[in-house]
Amino acid sequence: MDTKTLIKKCQKNNRKAQSELFHLYKDILFALSLKYCKNYNEAEDNLQDSFIVIFKKIHQYSFKGSFEGWMKRILINNAIDKYKKAPLLDRSFDENRIANTDVDPEVLNIPLDKLLKYIQELPDRYRLVFNLYELDDYSHKEIARKLNISEGTSKSNLHRAKSILKTRIVSCNDCLKKKTVMSNG
Amino acid sequence: MADPKDIGKAFREKLKELDRFPSTLTWDDIESELPKKERKLFLYWIRTLSVILLILLLIFKSDNYKHRNVFGEMSNTIEIPDYCKTSNTYQKYSIGLDKKIDGVKTTSNIDKDNFFINYIRDTHYLLNNYNNTDSLDHKKRTSRNIEVKKAIHKNKENQLASTNKNNIEQLKGEVKHTSKKTKAYKALLSNSNDLKNVNKDSIKLQDKKVVEVIPKKKDTLIYMERIQANPFNMFSFRLHMTSAYPILPVGSLISDQIPHRCNVGIVTLNYGILLKSNISKKIELRMGYGRLKLTNELKGIAISELPSSLRGLEGGVSGGAFAEESKKVDVLQKLIHHEVSLGVQYKITNKLITTSLVGGLSAMVLNRNKIIIKTDSGTLKRDNTNLFRINYNIQLGSSFEYKLSEKLFFSVEPLINYSLKKRVSSKSFYPMYLTVHTGFFYKI
Numbered sequence: 001m002d003t004k005t006l007i008k009k010c011q012k013n014n015r016k017a018q019s020e021l022f023h024l025y026k027d028i029l030f031a032l033s034l035k036y037c038k039n040y041n042e043a044e045d046n047l048q049d050s051f052i053v054i055f056k057k058i059h060q061y062s063f064k065g066s067f068e069g070w071m072k073r074i075l076i077n078n079a080i081d082k083y084k085k086a087p088l089l090d091r092s093f094d095e096n097r098i099a100n101t102d103v104d105p106e107v108l109n110i111p112l113d114k115l116l117k118y119i120q121e122l123p124d125r126y127r128l129v130f131n132l133y134e135l136d137d138y139s140h141k142e143i144a145r146k147l148n149i150s151e152g153t154s155k156s157n158l159h160r161a162k163s164i165l166k167t168r169i170v171s172c173n174d175c176l177k178k179k180t181v182m183s184n185g
Numbered sequence: 186m187a188d189p190k191d192i193g194k195a196f197r198e199k200l201k202e203l204d205r206f207p208s209t210l211t212w213d214d215i216e217s218e219l220p221k222k223e224r225k226l227f228l229y230w231i232r233t234l235s236v237i238l239l240i241l242l243l244i245f246k247s248d249n250y251k252h253r254n255v256f257g258e259m260s261n262t263i264e265i266p267d268y269c270k271t272s273n274t275y276q277k278y279s280i281g282l283d284k285k286i287d288g289v290k291t292t293s294n295i296d297k298d299n300f301f302i303n304y305i306r307d308t309h310y311l312l313n314n315y316n317n318t319d320s321l322d323h324k325k326r327t328s329r330n331i332e333v334k335k336a337i338h339k340n341k342e343n344q345l346a347s348t349n350k351n352n353i354e355q356l357k358g359e360v361k362h363t364s365k366k367t368k369a370y371k372a373l374l375s376n377s378n379d380l381k382n383v384n385k386d387s388i389k390l391q392d393k394k395v396v397e398v399i400p401k402k403k404d405t406l407i408y409m410e411r412i413q414a415n416p417f418n419m420f421s422f423r424l425h426m427t428s429a430y431p432i433l434p435v436g437s438l439i440s441d442q443i444p445h446r447c448n449v450g451i452v453t454l455n456y457g458i459l460l461k462s463n464i465s466k467k468i469e470l471r472m473g474y475g476r477l478k479l480t481n482e483l484k485g486i487a488i489s490e491l492p493s494s495l496r497g498l499e500g501g502v503s504g505g506a507f508a509e510e511s512k513k514v515d516v517l518q519k520l521i522h523h524e525v526s527l528g529v530q531y532k533i534t535n536k537l538i539t540t541s542l543v544g545g546l547s548a549m550v551l552n553r554n555k556i557i558i559k560t561d562s563g564t565l566k567r568d569n570t571n572l573f574r575i576n577y578n579i580q581l582g583s584s585f586e587y588k589l590s591e592k593l594f595f596s597v598e599p600l601i602n603y604s605l606k607k608r609v610s611s612k613s614f615y616p617m618y619l620t621v622h623t624g625f626f627y628k629i
Contacts, residue, residue, distance in 0.1 A: 018219070019212045030207045035200065044210045052218045102189035108199055115199055134193035135200065162192050169192070 007067060011059045018055055026051075028068065029075050035131050036079035038120050046082065050075040076136065077146075083124040084147050101162040107173045118168045125149075126161035133158050220573065228575060231548055235525060238472060242420070242462050419463040423596055425624025427455040431479050432601075432617045450618070451480040451517075457622070461530065469530040471545060476552075477524045479618060483516040491516070491558070514560050521553040522576075530584060539586040543600060549576045577605040586626060594626040 001009075001020070009017030030047050037043040053074050061070055108115070119127060128147065132138040133154075138146070140154040147154070431450035457475025464470050491514075528545020551574050556567040582600030589595055604616045 015216065019216070022212050022215055026210070027204065027206050030210075031203050031205055034203070034205055044207050047207055048210055048214055048218070051215045055215070055219055100189075101192050103192045103195055105190050105195055108195050112199065112203055115196060116203065119196070119200075130193070135197050158193075165196070166192050 003067060004063065007058065007061065007063070010055065011061075022051055025068065025071060029071060032072055032075055033079065034116060035119055035135060036076060036083075036128065038124075038127075042082075046075065046079050050078045053078060072136075076132070080128055080146055083128055101159070101166055103166055103169060107169055110169065110172055110176065114172065115169075118165055121168075122161050122164060126157050126164065129154055129157040130161035130165075228548070231525075235472065235527065238470075238527070239460075242460065242470075242472075419469075419628060421461045421594075421626050421628040423459040423461070423622075423624045423626040425457055425459065425475075425596070425598075425622040427457055427475055427477065427620050427622050429453050429455060429477055429479055429618055429620045431481055432619055449482050449484070451482055453478040453480050457524070459526075459622070459624075461626070467532040469532075469541075471526070471528045471530055471543070473524075473526045473528075475524045475526070477522045477549065477620070479520045479522070479616075481518050485513045486516055488512050488514060512560065514558050517557040517559065519553070519555045519557065520551065522549040523552055524549045526580060528580060537588065539584075539588070539594075541584040541586075543580065543582045543584050543598065545580045547578045547580055547602070549578060550574065551576070578602045579605060589625075592628045594628070596622070596624055596626050598622040 001017075006017050006021055006024075010021055026047065029050065030043060033043040033046045033050070034040070037046050050071070054071055057074070061067065119130065122130060125147070129143055132143045132146070133140065140151045140158075143149075143154040144151045149157075430452045455475060455477050457473055457477075459471060459473035461469050461471050524547050526545055526547035528543060528547075530541045530543050532539060532541045534540045558565045558567065580600050580602050582598060584596060584598040586594040586596045599619065599621045602618050602620060
């Protein structure tokens with residue numbers, strides 16, 4: 001069954017088609033959910049809530065644009081709705097504070113789980129802004145509108161998120177080097 | 186050493202390889218949270234039965250019309266044998282018959298005395314000229330008798346007509362031709378000035394119970410069959426305006442999304458049509474269609490309390506998001522339904538104002554579901570998806586009809602509507618609303 005037929009059946013509230021759609025997209029959406037949520041359990045909760053919204057709203061999907069993209073937007077919006085009520089970090093953007101957030105690609109040779117953990121451990125607002133901007137191509141204007149913050153705040157949050165990530169990665173690399181030296185020595 | 190890279194882009198590349206699978210989440214967890222599937226079969230049967238009922242009503246009605254036309258034709262084309270047409274009796278009779286027919290057609294202007302005299306005259310004519318009762322076939326006799334009975338029935342307030350009716354009840358088996366009747370009839374024909382007296386004499390005859398008189402052997406018997414009331418013999422329709430007011434015992438229409446907030450119902454004005462037909466003297470069958478708008482308002486909601494779907498944060502929802510979370514807004518929900526109702530009406534009193542009890546079921550198909558968020562700077566429109574598309578209600582109430590003319594009635598009908606099934610997925614919400622139908626009935 002092709003995706004279009006599957007969607008049409010889901011729009012008619014066909015349980016079998018809904019189940020098939022769930023199994024088809026759950027892994028892709030779960031990987032996305034992991035990046036937006038704090039941990040594995042919350043990512044699963046978010047995925048469940050998102051699928052419920054998807055099936056309730058699937059009749060609104062008019063086959064314009066990517067269906068996967070449409071589902072991803074719902075999942076992201078669910079996550080935003082969950083975490084956006086975190087304490088407001090409303091410091092204005094200060095260009096003088098910009099530190100260089102470039103890194104040597106080699107330092108990222110650390111396990112994927114570690115990288116994911118660093119993202120998940122970011123403060124809620126920082127994590128949302130970082131994911132939306134860096135991983136899902138939202139502009140600062142869109143982020144500001146979604147999170148009800150100013151564009152300046154969005155830029156500031158992104159920079160802080162990157163700074164934190166860089167610090168962690170560098171420190172992790174240092175630890176790894178030490179361990180390597182110790183094990184070699 | 187490779188060139189330094191922005192940490193964001195570096196993360197993006199690395200995380201593309203990420204593939205993790207949910208371990209505990211299953212399809213059952215999702216399915217249990219989804220709204221239950223609509224029972225389309227039930228809806229199918231509701232629609233089918235409604236159509237069948239409508240067709241039956243039309244068939245019964247057209248059948249009734251057909252009978253009426255037959256009666257009309259028959260009353261004007263009573264076949265009189267040629268040998269009778271030459272007689273004075275026939276000529277006199279025919280004059281009387283014409284008057285009688287006019288009288289039957291315009292029942293409000295009927296001259297009751299003359300009608301009764303005509304009745305006697307008519308009966309006597311038949312007795313004199315149709316010694317062989319087979320010469321007037323059964324169908325024609327029956328139809329004429331029906332007409333006589335109709336005229337009597339329509340003038341039932343009148344004592345004379347009432348006496349006639351009683352007489353017909355007594356004559357349901359046979360008409361007895363007595364010597365006294367003959368005498369009265371002769372007087373009637375010989376001197377028109379004596380008509381009134383004859384009439385009185387005739388009434389007295391009725392009072393003395395004709396049944397007690399034993400018919401002589403030579404008497405001619407005319408059989409009059411009792412007319413059975415035809416079901417669906419009255420048919421009426423009403424055009425009405427409906428004012429609707431949601432009564433909300435718990436929660437709100439949008440309580441699924443904004444819990445623990447009480448809202449206010451707003452009166453709306455709608456329209457509809459109702460078809461009604463008698464199935465007995467007191468019971469009427471009703472079928473209606475209407476457009477019904479239900480409106481609720483929640484005042485002073487902080488934007489932060491609104492769910493993302495109302496703030497425009499979810500996918501598929503158009504419109505911009507709010508900039509300030511601290512502001513308070515009013516949320517107005519407008520639900521427009523197509524309502525098809527089926528019910529029964531039981532007459533309690535039938536005086537100047539006819540009072541009836543009304544009960545029934547209705548199916549409501551959600552047509553539009555808009556949520557309007559009012560802010561200081563303007564309004565935003567949103568869709569809401571937490572409602573079932575089809576809903577079923579129980580209707581209970583009363584009906585008051587005021588007779589404006591023979592066929593036109595003014596009607597007021599307050600009804601309480603209670604939903605059989607939750608309208609929203611909220612566990613605490615069972616919608617109930619009051620409707621008042623105000624309109625005019627036209628009886629066919």
